[in-house]
Amino acid sequence: MKTRLSLSQKSGLLSLGLFAAILLVWQLLTLPETHVAAANVDPEYAALMGGGGAKAASGFPTPAAMAQTVWDKLSHPFYDNGPNDKGIGIQLGYSLARVLGGFFLAAVVAIPLGFAIGNSRVVYQAINPYVQLLKPISPLAWMPLALYTIKDASASSIFVIFICSLWPMLINTAHGVANVKKDWLDVSRTLEVNPLRKAFRVILPAAAPTILAGMRISMGIAWLVIVAAEMLVGGTGIGYFVWNEWNNLSLTNVLFAILMIGVVGMALDSLFGVLGKRVAYQE
Amino acid sequence: MTSPSIHPFLQVENLARIYPSPTGGEPVTVFDHVNFRIHKGEFVCVTGHSGCGKSTILNILAGLDSASLGNVFMDGREVSGPSLDRGVIFQSHALMPWLTVLENVAFAVKSRWPARNKQQVREHAMRYIELVGLKGAEYKLPSQLSGGMKQRVGIARAFSIEPKMLLMDEPFGALDALTRGVIQDELLKICAETQQTVFMITHDVDEAILLSDKIMLMSNGPHARIAEIVNNTLPRPRESSAIHKQPHYYPIRNHLVDFLVSRSKLFGSLRDAPGAPSSPTVFDPADLIESEPEAFSELPVGKPHIHLVNA
């Protein structure tokens, strides 16, 4: 008799298989090509490139070397040996702090403003042109202006995060508030619920799933933008780390940073996924 | 108890709803010259064809909508907006899906009596949840309830604020016949206990006969009116399963169905004729029954419930 695998078991197996395949291809592509290099490459050229053919191929780490790096870096995430040598935990911490700061400021502005826009056609029509104009601007385009006015690199990246997190939250809040079912509003009207109680007990929970979806999008964008912003302004943060390691020609460290950016991004996204489920309701 | 005074509890005068024509021509009058009164403790049903303006009238009474012309007075004061004095049971139950049954009712109770503490609100809400037979389901979310149960929560919520008047827009339209019967009986019981004044829209002639003291019949629009008011003289207490055994039942029912099938259209064509009635004709089943004396003599009108108990 054949035992049937559940859906999650099947997909788990497929995922593992895919991982193994990736490792295999990676391993094959980074095999030391000593003999090939020795045979085909002009020795003078090889010397110019800084050593033998074997070394040239090893610029891209093998899976084993990569695993070693990941292990080493993660076992000491918080060391600090001066501006150009900090543990990955510290760098990620700087980036996270900036993202959360900018994101929080954006939420403080976007949610009340979104309420106002969603509640009133007049406010909506008054503000809509600005939103449409400002929304398509790449957040990094604000950077020079921010650096000029704020005169602080870290605060400028927080400002850039603020700007890029603002729009999805603002638009979703306004949309969620404007589309609260008329029945629920009629119920609160017949119950003579005061405006503040209506906002917190009816409109907010009704619009919460839409607002949280907007926050999730904002957080995703913020995490994308922080890397670019920190590459630009330098100093600290995961974006600066990537750029610094590229300048050191350490592809292993760059790869490691990429992996960490992905992991943290995934964690942030699933956090908002969980929060979204909390406020979701089924009609 | 006071007898119906000269000042009725609810008075509707010359209500009209006029929409500007979409094509720019003459404006559309959905209904006009709507006049009626409801006394305290009365249960009034309204029926009429789709689109004649029943829901619009109910929303105007609720204060959720406003009339183009005319006035509504309740308890001597003009209705100008929604109020806790008028509870509304919505056709779509309108429960808040993120709140449990108890929280939905408690939200209304807390709105009515903001000074009450949590425990008092809870006790009060539970009393009405029990009244509609939902004890044990108080921590469920609306999505975990059947259609009939949701409608009961809506009823509990509306009753819990102890409004002076209850407005219902086809509250049982979406329910199957069996569930409807059960909830109708519950509603009858609660209304009898609380002496509730009710204005209810229904498309179901039997429901109107079962529940009401008066049935208002609306003619078709445009220029819809309340064409007839039928006094429902069936004795109380009534029960959905036995109501059709009452001697007045079929005469009333035939009269209502006749109206919906034929007379509702006639009225519209008569309205501009000179001498057309501007106030509704009042019908008493006693008049209707005279043509059917044998049905009348079979059972004494005064005590048909005795017959029902044995049936």
Ligand SMILES: Nc1ncnc2c1ncn2[C@@H]1O[C@H](COP(=O)(O)OP(=O)(O)OP(=O)(O)O)[C@@H](O)[C@H]1O
């Ligand atoms: N914005 C509008 N412009 C023009 N006519 C409208 C507008 N809104 C509603 N109406 C008309 O008002 C009339 C009354 O609608 P209402 O919902 O009160 O009817 P109803 O008697 O409750 O019908 P039903 O039994 O189907 O619920 C309808 O004929 C509709 O066409």
Ligand SMILES: [Mg+2]
């Ligand atoms: Mg209607």
